[in-house]
Amino acid sequence: xxxxxxxxxxxxxxxxxxxxxxxxxxxxxxxxxxxxxxxxxxxxxxxxxxxxxxxxxxxxxxxxxxxxxxxxxxxxxxxxxxxxxxxxxxxxxxxxxxxxxxxxxxxxxxxxxxxxxxxxxxxxxxxxxxxxxxxxxxxxxxxxxxxxxxxxxxxxxxxxxxxxxxxxxxxxxxxxxxxxxxxxxxxxxxxxxxxxxxxxxxxxxxxxxxxxxxxxxxxxx
Amino acid sequence: xxxxxxxxxxxxxxxxxxxxxxxxxxxxxxxxxxxxxxxxxxxxxxxxxxxxxxxxxxxxxxxxxxxxxxxxxxxxxxxxxxxxxxxxxxxxxxxxxxxxxxxxxxxxxxxxxxxxxxxxxxxxxxxxxxxxxxxxxxxxxxxxxxxxxxxxxxxxxxxxxxxxxxxxxxxxxxxxxxxxxxxxxxxxxxxxxxxxxxxxxxxxxxxxxxxxxxxxxxxxx
DNA sequence: CGGCAAGTGGAGCCATTTCTCCGGTTGTGA
DNA sequence: TCACAACCGGAGAAATGGCTCCACTTGCCG
Numbered sequence: 428x429x430x431x432x433x434x435x436x437x438x439x440x441x442x443x444x445x446x447x448x449x450x451x452x453x454x455x456x457x458x459x460x461x462x463x464x465x466x467x468x469x470x471x472x473x474x475x476x477x478x479x480x481x482x483x484x485x486x487x488x489x490x491x492x493x494x495x496x497x498x499x500x501x502x503x504x505x506x507x508x509x510x511x512x513x514x515x516x517x518x519x520x521x522x523x524x525x526x527x528x529x530x531x532x533x534x535x536x537x538x539x540x541x542x543x544x545x546x547x548x549x550x551x552x553x554x555x556x557x558x559x560x561x562x563x564x565x566x567x568x569x570x571x572x573x574x575x576x577x578x579x580x581x582x583x584x585x586x587x588x589x590x591x592x593x594x595x596x597x598x599x600x601x602x603x604x605x606x607x608x609x610x611x612x613x614x615x616x617x618x619x620x621x622x623x624x625x626x627x628x629x630x631x632x633x634x635x636x637x638x639x640x641x642x643x644x645x646x647x648x
Numbered sequence: 649x650x651x652x653x654x655x656x657x658x659x660x661x662x663x664x665x666x667x668x669x670x671x672x673x674x675x676x677x678x679x680x681x682x683x684x685x686x687x688x689x690x691x692x693x694x695x696x697x698x699x700x701x702x703x704x705x706x707x708x709x710x711x712x713x714x715x716x717x718x719x720x721x722x723x724x725x726x727x728x729x730x731x732x733x734x735x736x737x738x739x740x741x742x743x744x745x746x747x748x749x750x751x752x753x754x755x756x757x758x759x760x761x762x763x764x765x766x767x768x769x770x771x772x773x774x775x776x777x778x779x780x781x782x783x784x785x786x787x788x789x790x791x792x793x794x795x796x797x798x799x800x801x802x803x804x805x806x807x808x809x810x811x812x813x814x815x816x817x818x819x820x821x822x823x824x825x826x827x828x829x830x831x832x833x834x835x836x837x838x839x840x841x842x843x844x845x846x847x848x849x850x851x852x853x854x855x856x857x858x859x860x861x862x863x864x865x866x867x868x869x
Numbered sequence: 870c871g872g873c874a875a876g877t878g879g880a881g882c883c884a885t886t887t888c889t890c891c892g893g894t895t896g897t898g899a
Numbered sequence: 900t901c902a903c904a905a906c907c908g909g910a911g912a913a914a915t916g917g918c919t920c921c922a923c924t925t926g927c928c929g
Binding site for chain 2: 583588595610614
Binding site: 436437439440443468473474475476477480 | 904905909
């Protein structure tokens with residue numbers, strides 16, 4: 428048995444790992460990222476210790492469960508750049524990811540909080556972000572997106588959409604669609620000028636990190 | 649000592665009640681509506697039992713703490729109707745309450761979840777809502793607000809804003825202002841037509857009630 | 870000023886969730 | 900097939916928060 432990084436799991440262990448990831452995807456989707464981990468273990472028909480052995484932290488499990496979703500996000504951004512119409516590329520992308528967010532309570536969380544303990548996800552987010560910046564730039568230059576929109580307005584929209592999804596529950600899909608449609612109207616170049624200044628990129632970065640904190644405020648006392 | 653409804657509290661008890669309400673306002677503002685009640689009791693320098701004796705449920709305490717804020721909300725709506733300019737009345741109102749939401753983590757919660765155990769608040773919400781309906785109607789008739797906006801779009805906006813506030817923390821004020829400005833652009837009559845259908849009022853009502861549930865989804869298992 | 874109902878605080882019980890320890894089981898290489 | 904390292908699952912310790920019980924204190928009325 429090699430003790431190298433690429434160490435192979437025993438077959439039963441590998442099977443359990445897969446069961447856990449599948450269960451995590453299902454449970455996170457239904458109940459959100461804060462669900463008790465025992466629910467995941469139960470769903471996978473596996474002991475809680477097995478879960479902790481394979482994924483020492485919650486973030487590690489989240490990262491494994493949402494890797495696919497994250498690459499879907501990056502690919503959506505990349506494909507949006509291929510759309511010959513700059514506006515429909517941009518708006519279609521926004522609609523796409525907001526729909527993902529509405530369809531799955533877990534995805535909403537992954538998009539709007541950084542998970543410092545999950546470098547895999549963070550790297551993807553980074554890559555996606557670069558595409559987003561280009562997407563926005565292109566739509567602005569085409570004169571379809573209002574000139575004072577900044578890349579930070581996208582996470583802002585995602586956070587807002589997360590609020591809608593969180594609050595509306597069953598009706599999340601319809602509510603989110605409505606919200607996004609309204610919001611996109613505000614992004615169009617032919618709308619008026621916007622009165623509030625754009626968000627400071629550093630503030631937004633900090634906000635994303637901050638949201639990574641789980642649960643309630645640490646009493647710190 | 650009368651045992652009637654209007655029963656007077658002993659002087660020390662009344663003082664403690666006031667201290668509790670003050671503490672609740674402060675703590676809810678800082679940490680949100682889900683804070684441990686012991687934090688409120690500590691802040692008020694009062695035993696936890698005293699808190700429970702005076703406010704048997706969390707909602708009762710919330711109701712007492714946010715009565716002022718709720719009347720401020722209603723009055724803002726009422727005053728907005730006095731604004732000779734239908735658009736500035738509407739948009740000013742939206743900005744006002746969103747700013748309240750951003751300034752105080754508790755207020756954000758009170759606006760976006762119904763508290764069935766707090767009839768005082770609910771009644772105010774009802775009254776406010778009637779003003780809002782008129783505000784929207786008036787702005788539409790003046791041709792300033794897009795025709796396909798419905799009253800349900802306002803709680804939608806509030807939920808979205810709650811998401812922004814929740815996620816941005818320290819930067820909530822700036823982020824919320826930016827978000828609202830963008831959003832209001834989408835509400836203007838001179839923007840294009842919106843592609844997604846309005847929210848079913850019953851869905852929205854259900855969503856508000858649903859959000860009243862505290863914490864995570866009940867496992868129900 | 871004296872009696873007592875109203876009021877008080879905190880110890881303590883119950884429920885929930887995170888995470889670890891350990892005795893028993895099983896896959897796999899020799 | 901055998902032996903052992905890897906693996907398993909669940910009991911349970913520890914932390915947190917909701918809520919109650921009860922022995923003690925105090926404002927108020929006569």
